[in-house]
Amino acid sequence: MTTSREERFARGMAVLTAVNGENGAKFIDSLADVSPELGHQVAAWAYGDIYARPQLPPRDRQLVTLGMLTALGGCEPQLEVHVDAALNVGLTPREIVEALLQSAVYCGMPRALNATSVARKVFAARGLLPVRDETQGD
Amino acid sequence: MPDASRGPMPDDGELVRRAVLGDAHVDRAAAAATEFSAPWQEHVTAHAWGAVWTRPGLDRRTRCLVTIALLASQHASAELAMHVRAAIGQGVTPTEIREVLLHTAVYAGAPAANTAFATAQRVLDELGLEEAS
Numbered sequence: 001m002t003t004s005r006e007e008r009f010a011r012g013m014a015v016l017t018a019v020n021g022e023n024g025a026k027f028i029d030s031l032a033d034v035s036p037e038l039g040h041q042v043a044a045w046a047y048g049d050i051y052a053r054p055q056l057p058p059r060d061r062q063l064v065t066l067g068m069l070t071a072l073g074g075c076e077p078q079l080e081v082h083v084d085a086a087l088n089v090g091l092t093p094r095e096i097v098e099a100l101l102q103s104a105v106y107c108g109m110p111r112a113l114n115a116t117s118v119a120r121k122v123f124a125a126r127g128l129l130p131v132r133d134e135t136q137g138d
Numbered sequence: 139m140p141d142a143s144r145g146p147m148p149d150d151g152e153l154v155r156r157a158v159l160g161d162a163h164v165d166r167a168a169a170a171a172t173e174f175s176a177p178w179q180e181h182v183t184a185h186a187w188g189a190v191w192t193r194p195g196l197d198r199r200t201r202c203l204v205t206i207a208l209l210a211s212q213h214a215s216a217e218l219a220m221h222v223r224a225a226i227g228q229g230v231t232p233t234e235i236r237e238v239l240l241h242t243a244v245y246a247g248a249p250a251a252n253t254a255f256a257t258a259q260r261v262l263d264e265l266g267l268e269e270a271s
Binding site: 045066069072075095097098 | 193205211217233
């Protein structure tokens with residue numbers, strides 16, 4: 001199946017907007033004066049070719065994205081976008097912090113702590129604190 | 139499945155580790171442990187498995203997918219092979235594993251995805267699983 005450059009971009013923008021709302025288009029536009037091609041590829045490749053694939057649902061894609069961004073380290077701006085996106089696709093704060101706790105085992109405490117600080121910032125902005133943990137006693 | 143309401147107990151780590159990685163793997167690791175490495179085996183069972191994998195906040199299938207993403211993005215091939223095998227055992231499909239690895243390329247780059255695909259393919263071949271559709 002061949003898809004034109006414009007079709008891939010349009011498909012990607014639709015997915016990006018569905019997940020990130022109006023911030024998605026703002027982000028792509030923000031690259032216009034320095035690397036419009038990078039903006040194009042974020043939309044066309046990441047969202048149009050990968051996020052659009054139906055074999056993994058949006059909530060699983062956001063969880064694995066949070067895991068990777070945490071493991072890579074130094075991706076706090078992207079983590080902020082994807083914690084917000086994770087909430088938008090229906091994940092709960094509890095599920096998000098649980099994925100970050102899982103990350104601590106595989107990439108160490110510092111990166112998990114940094115990611116969790118970003119999550120707290122996004123939860124606070126959306127009025128979602130405190131996060132309840134039913135495994136803790138009263 | 140451990141009873142989440144009472145919180146993790148020391149033996150839960152051993153139970154979950156065996157349920158996810160399989161008895162053969164855990165028995166092999168235990169048999170290979172030396173006086174030097176035994177504390178590590180006890181530690182990984184108690185902390186990684188007992189304190190995290192036992193928690194109710196995410197189901198095991200989802201923990202498998204997130205773990206594969208974490209390992210693939212760090213080029214941790216030996217651990218990835220172990221967790222691809224574990225994921226299949228938990229009911230994750232080859233198609234879902236492929237999707238996570240395609241997704242890895244966007245965030246961790248083509249070399250990470252390339253290495254992870256080679257590792258996952260080897261495990262799927264060893265398990266005699268058909269290619270993902």
